[in-house]
C-alpha cells in the first residue's frame with residue numbers, strides 16, 4: 001500500500017467515524033425542518049439545541065450565547081462587522097462612500113479597532129474591508145515568537161476603540177496569545193474582546209467567563225467535525241446585529257434553515273474533544289516535542305518558528321535555510337506525506353507568510369517554512385518516517401543550491 005501520512009490537521013481534520021455516525025440519521029430519517037411543529041421537525045430542533053448545550057458547556061457559556069454559523073470565516077466576519085456597525089452606525093453596502101463611520105456625526109460613535117498582524121485572513125481581510133468603510137484599524141506587532149506585547153495593546157487603546165480582536169492561537173506557528181491578560185485589559189477599558197479560537201477550541205481549555213471573552217469564533221472541521229459549520233459565541237446582553245436576515249432561526253440573528261446534520265456533528269465532535277482533551281493533548285505534545293527535537297538536532301541551519309512551549313499541542317513549524325519551502329512540500333507529497341507551508345490560503349501563492357514576516361523573519365526564510373500539525377492518530381513511526389524524509393529532501397535541495405555551496409565555502413575549516 002502506498003504510504004499516507006497526514007500532518008496538516010491545522011488545515012482541516014478527518015471527520016471522526018463516531019461524528020459521522022451521529023450525523024447520519026439527520027440526513028434521511030430525521031430530515032424535518034427544525035422550525036416544523038411535527039415530530040421529525042421537533043426531533044431536529046431538539047438535536048440542534050442539544051448540540052448548543054454541549055458546546056456551551058465546553059466553554060463555560062450559556063446555550064443562548066451560542067450561535068451556529070457556516071464556519072470560522074463567517075463567525076469572524078460577523079463579529080467584526082457587526083461590532084463595527086453597533087458602535088459606529090456602519091451600514092452594509094456603504095463601503096464605497098467611505099462614510100460608514102461619519103466622524104463627528106454622533107459623538108458617541110466609536111470607529112477604532114485593534115487587531116494583530118498575524119490574524120487569519122478571515123479577520124485581516126475583514127479589517128481591510130472595514131477600513132474602506134471608515135473604520136480605523138491598529139495592527140499590533142508581535143515579538144519573534146509571534147506573541148503580542150501587552151503594553152503595546154494597552155497603549156493602542158483610544159477613547160473610540162470599540163473592539164480588540166486577537167486570535168487565541170495562531171494557525172501557522174501555533175503560538176498561544178496571553179488571552180487572560182487581554183481579556184482583563186479589554187474589560188478595564190470597556191472595550192469588547194473578540195477572539196478567533198478556531199485553532200484553540202478543542203485543543204486548549206477555554207472558559208469565556210474566566211477569560212472575559214465577549215465574542216469567540218470556532219469551527220467544527222478543525223476538531224474532527226464536519227466542514228461548513230461553526231459557531232460564534234456572543235456574550236448575553238450584547239446587542240450585536242443579525243448577520244443573515246430572513247427567518248427567525250438562531251434567535252433571529254442568523255437566518256436560514258439550520259444545518260442540522262452539521263450542527264449535530266459539531267456537537268458530537270465538541271463532546272469528544274472535551275472528553276479526550278487532557279490525554280490527547282498530552283500525547284500530542286510529547287510527539288510534537290519529539291518531532292521538534294529530532295528536526296532541530298538532525299537537520300542543520302533549521303529554526304523552529306513560534307514559541308517553544310507556548311504553542312498548540314499539535315503544531316510544529318520550521319524554516320530550513322537554503323531549502324525552498326514549496327519544493328519541499330511537493331517532494332513530501334510525492335512520498336505520501338501531507339504537510340503545509342503555513343496557511344491553506346498562502347500555499348500555492350508566492351507570497352511569503354504574513355505571520356513569519358510579522359515575526360521578523362527575512363523574506364527568503366519566510367518563504368521556506370514547513371508546518372506539520374499532528375492528530376490523535378499520528379504515530380511515532382509516522383514522525384520517524386517524516387523526519388527522515390525531510391532530512392533527505394532538505395539535503396538534496398541544499399545540494400542543488402548555489403547559495404548553500406557559497407555559504408559552505410565561507411565556513412572556516
Ligand SMILES: *Cc1c(COP(=O)(O)O)cnc(C)c1O
Pocket residue numbers: 010011070071072073074076120122167169170171196197198199219220221222228229230
Ligand atoms: C481555519 C481557520 C479559520 C477559518 O475557518 P473556516 O471554518 O474554514 O471558515 C479562521 N481562523 C483560523 C485561525 C483558522 O485556523
